[in-house]
Amino acid sequence: MGVSMQFQILAGEPCLDFVNTLDNRATPGHETELLENYSALTEWAAQAGLISVRQRRALLGLANSHPEQAQLVLRSAIKLRECLYRAFLRIVSDQSPAPADLALLGAYVASSYSHLRVLPADGIFRLDWSAPAQRLDSVLWPVVKSAGELLTSEDLERVRQCDVNTCRWFFVDRSKNHSRRWCDMKVCGNRVKARKFYGRSRKQASSRGQSRSEA
Ligand SMILES: [Zn+2]
Structure with missing residues (x-):
């Protein structure tokens, strides 16, 4: 499982916390990759409340028997994260994301949402993921959902970057008077x-x- 690390979950939206997992972006050449391997990716997802501890354990077991596939999922995760970074960077400066990034995100949305199901839950129903513990990439599905929902919500106007020049982490400003300046x-x-x-x-x-x- 490797050494577990403590992630900072503070953005108010999983997709933005995800973008923040490449630290020190504002200092070119000193970027710090917090998602070093598949285990770190699942640790982050668990701390962000996107997967349960039980689900994480199942995914790590799966990754153990399919290490190359886990590596591909990690690469796909980084690709998604950088796509989201570029998109939100443009959004905070009142620009539209590049069409290529919207298309890429669209591809992630299509594949992630194909795993959504209507499942019975105590006499009613819930919309949830189908068999997430059996798919290594299931860790990305709720991140993609978060990005799709944020991009199509009024909260999009509240996406900010931390005021500290060496930080610049993303977050949603849900403070009462919209005055949050720091991550x-x-x-x-x-x-x-x-x-x-x-x-x-x-x-x-x-x-x-x-x-x-x-x-
Ligand atoms: Zn900050």
């Missing part, structure tokens, strides 16, 4: 506040120095 207050918000505080106290110190010399 995470604890991480990036405090970093900016600390910088502002030190900047201000330096300014105050220098203006005090000035008035003293004037006097």
Whole structure:
């Protein structure tokens, strides 16, 4: 299973948390791949609440007996992620995604949604995935669904990138007055506040120095 890692799930939409799994995008040459292997991909999906622990265990068992196929799914996952990155990057700057990226996403939607079924659930029905534990790529289906739903919802206008230049993680701003600026207050918000505080106290110190010399 490898060493389990802790992912930051904070974007408010799985597809954006997924985009954030290539860290340090804003510093070319220093990008950090958080999805190093199929196991990491399933770990992320479990932490994002997209698959159950039980489902993850089944997928890892499947990946163990089909390592090459698992590698292909990982490659497909990265391809999807970069497609979403390019699309959302254009959206946050009020541009339409490139037609090629919409077409690629469309292909992922078609193959993912082909696994949706209407299943009985306690006398009523639910829309759910068919046999996800038996398909290595099932880990991507809910990511694709999330992307399709976000792109067609009013929340699309609320997609933002973190204000911190070295971060630039994506998230949906669902704050009451639409004023969320950071991916995470604890991480990036405090970093900016600390910088502002030190900047201000330096300014105050220098203006005090000035008035003293004037006097
Ligand atoms: Zn941030």
